[in-house]
Amino acid sequence: MISETTFLVLLGVAWVSELGFGALISYWFITQGFGDDAATAATTAPLESRRSVRLSLAAWATFFVVLLAAIVFLN
Amino acid sequence: MIALAYYVYRRQGVTNASEFITAGGRARLGLTTASFAVTWMWAGDVLGVPQYVGITGIAGIWMYAAPAVLSSLVVIPFALRMRRLFPQGLTYSEYFLERFDSRLPHLAVVCVVLYTMVLGGIIQLFVGGAVIGGLTGISPTVVNAVLVAIIGAYILLGGLWSSMTTDFVQFVSAIVLTLVFVPFLVWQAGDPNVVYQHAVTNLGGQADAFFSMGNLSSLEGLFLPYALGLGVWGVVSMATWQRVFAVRRDKTSRFLTVGGIGVFTTIAMYGVIGVVGLSAFPEVSPGNLSVETLSLLPSWAAVVFILVTLMVLGSSVDSYLAAIASLASRDIYYRHWNRDADSSEQLSVARYASIVFAVVVFAGTEFVSGRLSFVTLLLIGGIGASGLVGPFALSLFWRCTSAGPFVAGVVVSQLVTAYLLLGNAALPGWVGLKLWEIMAVGHIVSTGLTALGSAVTPDDFAFADLPDEATRADGGEER
Numbered sequence: 001m002i003s004e005t006t007f008l009v010l011l012g013v014a015w016v017s018e019l020g021f022g023a024l025i026s027y028w029f030i031t032q033g034f035g036d037d038a039a040t041a042a043t044t045a046p047l048e049s050r051r052s053v054r055l056s057l058a059a060w061a062t063f064f065v066v067l068l069a070a071i072v073f074l075n
Numbered sequence: 076m077i078a079l080a081y082y083v084y085r086r087q088g089v090t091n092a093s094e095f096i097t098a099g100g101r102a103r104l105g106l107t108t109a110s111f112a113v114t115w116m117w118a119g120d121v122l123g124v125p126q127y128v129g130i131t132g133i134a135g136i137w138m139y140a141a142p143a144v145l146s147s148l149v150v151i152p153f154a155l156r157m158r159r160l161f162p163q164g165l166t167y168s169e170y171f172l173e174r175f176d177s178r179l180p181h182l183a184v185v186c187v188v189l190y191t192m193v194l195g196g197i198i199q200l201f202v203g204g205a206v207i208g209g210l211t212g213i214s215p216t217v218v219n220a221v222l223v224a225i226i227g228a229y230i231l232l233g234g235l236w237s238s239m240t241t242d243f244v245q246f247v248s249a250i251v252l253t254l255v256f257v258p259f260l261v262w263q264a265g266d267p268n269v270v271y272q273h274a275v276t277n278l279g280g281q282a283d284a285f286f287s288m289g290n291l292s293s294l295e296g297l298f299l300p301y302a303l304g305l306g307v308w309g310v311v312s313m314a315t316w317q318r319v320f321a322v323r324r325d326k327t328s329r330f331l332t333v334g335g336i337g338v339f340t341t342i343a344m345y346g347v348i349g350v351v352g353l354s355a356f357p358e359v360s361p362g363n364l365s366v367e368t369l370s371l372l373p374s375w376a377a378v379v380f381i382l383v384t385l386m387v388l389g390s391s392v393d394s395y396l397a398a399i400a401s402l403a404s405r406d407i408y409y410r411h412w413n414r415d416a417d418s419s420e421q422l423s424v425a426r427y428a429s430i431v432f433a434v435v436v437f438a439g440t441e442f443v444s445g446r447l448s449f450v451t452l453l454l455i456g457g458i459g460a461s462g463l464v465g466p467f468a469l470s471l472f473w474r475c476t477s478a479g480p481f482v483a484g485v486v487v488s489q490l491v492t493a494y495l496l497l498g499n500a501a502l503p504g505w506v507g508l509k510l511w512e513i514m515a516v517g518h519i520v521s522t523g524l525t526a527l528g529s530a531v532t533p534d535d536f537a538f539a540d541l542p543d544e545a546t547r548a549d550g551g552e553e554r
Contacts, residue, residue, distance in 0.1 A: 001286040002133075007271045010133075011261075014343040015254065021337035022250035025112070028105025029243060034236075035087060036101040036323060045323040047159060056328035060148050063336050067137060074288040 128349025129361025132285030147335025304457020465522025480528020
């Protein structure tokens with residue numbers, strides 16, 4: 001069973017993560033707007049770079065490692 | 076929402092099928108990610124996550140959230156491959172016309188996508204009507220009718236642009252809801268320390284298990300069926316693919332990653348409602364935990380909470396409706412009915428279809444109410460996903476995948492899993508399996524039949540030829 005302190009930390013982490021998520025999306029929207037008005041179709045955009053894909057996969061790996069660690073250690 | 080949709084309709088110039096179906100493939104990262112995330116946040120989450128917590132404790136949060144999150148991860152290799160082979164598709168199902176010589180695979184995929192999308196809309200309304208009705212006392216039929224009328228109107232105007240723009244407002248509302256009202260709820264119950272202490276006291280001997288993230292006692296009942304069904308739903312969902320084709324190609328994995336992981340944080344916040352419920356309402360059953368707990372809020376806060384829940388519900392329903400309208404216009408009308416239809420005619424068909432299917436989804440919701448449970452509906456949707464995802468993967472990554480085995484894999488797996496799910500011991504050959512086992516059978520049959528059949532009668536498809544043949548960047552006209 002997790003302790004009271006761990007429970008409070010988890011609450012805080014969840015709240016801060018949600019705030020970060022909302023802030024990131026809002027920042028992207030405010031700085032980028034609705035659509036790329038210069039583009040006529042996405043075929044004009046290049047494929048996603050390998051670096052960008054690797055970053056995404058690293059984010060997923062980190063997420064699942066943290067989740068698994070929580071499942072294993074927060075008992 | 077209708078006014079906002081009208082503004083976007085004028086601003087973005089939604090005058091052809093490409094703009095209506097995929098926002099012209101030029102939607103920005105923030106808008107697309109918000110739309111993707113809020114489409115995955117169901118109004119039912121407000122009810123469902125606290126219910127999971129009420130059944131199995133804090134482990135219920137990841138058991139509920141992981142299938143939805145997993146779906147975003149699983150779709151990434153599909154999305155990257157599709158955007159390389161089929162750079163600016165309007166619907167992903169059109170890929171199957173280019174991939175196979177026969178039209179049968181496309182028809183099989185359209186049937187699966189159509190019923191899963193209509194079912195998706197029905198599930199949203201079904202749960203949303205129950206949640207809003209439960210919180211307000213208003214008849215779910217009235218809630219659903221009003222909602223469908225509003226959503227039908229704004230999808231009619233701007234298609235995916237309307238859906239995504241209203242989604243952004245709904246996204247911000249949902250985030251504010253969790254950031255402000257969930258902590259407010261905790262302090263209404265005392266404070267976080269009090270919530271923890273009361274919950275531990277109320278749970279008694281169960282506290283150890285309920286306050287453990289590693290409590291796996293409900294894994295087979297709560298997690299595995301949804302992981303195997305809902306966990307691959309994103310791959311077959313036209314709503315997901317519309318957003319994949321809407322965003323710029325170089326942002327594909329990024330929006331799926333941020334949107335997918337972000338949904339986990341929102342669901343975790345909903346889980347706090349369940350913990351407050353365990354603290355304040357120890358006698359309440361898990362299914363009623365959310366509604367009872369939200370009664371701790373003062374009436375003005377409850378009204379705001381209900382309004383935002385209504386918005387979250389709308390975001391999911393509008394996504395499914397836009398997807399169905401797009402499917403009807405491109406995959407059914409243009410591809411199988413009238414190959415001469417120009418972009419403006421396809422746009423008209425999509426608009427008519429949005430009205431027709433709004434009525435169909437509403438009527439379907441009324442029909443299943445009282446006849447089928449929420450869980451059964453979800454599992455029927457999962458059947459569609461489990462039947463398609465394996466054959467789809469093989470068709471994308473293996474040149475030998477051939478049309479006949481593809482169709483056999485999709486169709487036979489649907490029939491087998493439906494038989495196992497809906498049948499009973501009186502029927503010949505029926506075997507009683509757990510829900511997750513039925514989903515696993517669906518994956519094994521669909522993937523196995525397609526792979527074995529293709530090994531026996533292999534195709535020799537040249538993927539390199541696909542982009543030149545298949546690219547339709549102008550809303551439908553042949554190049």
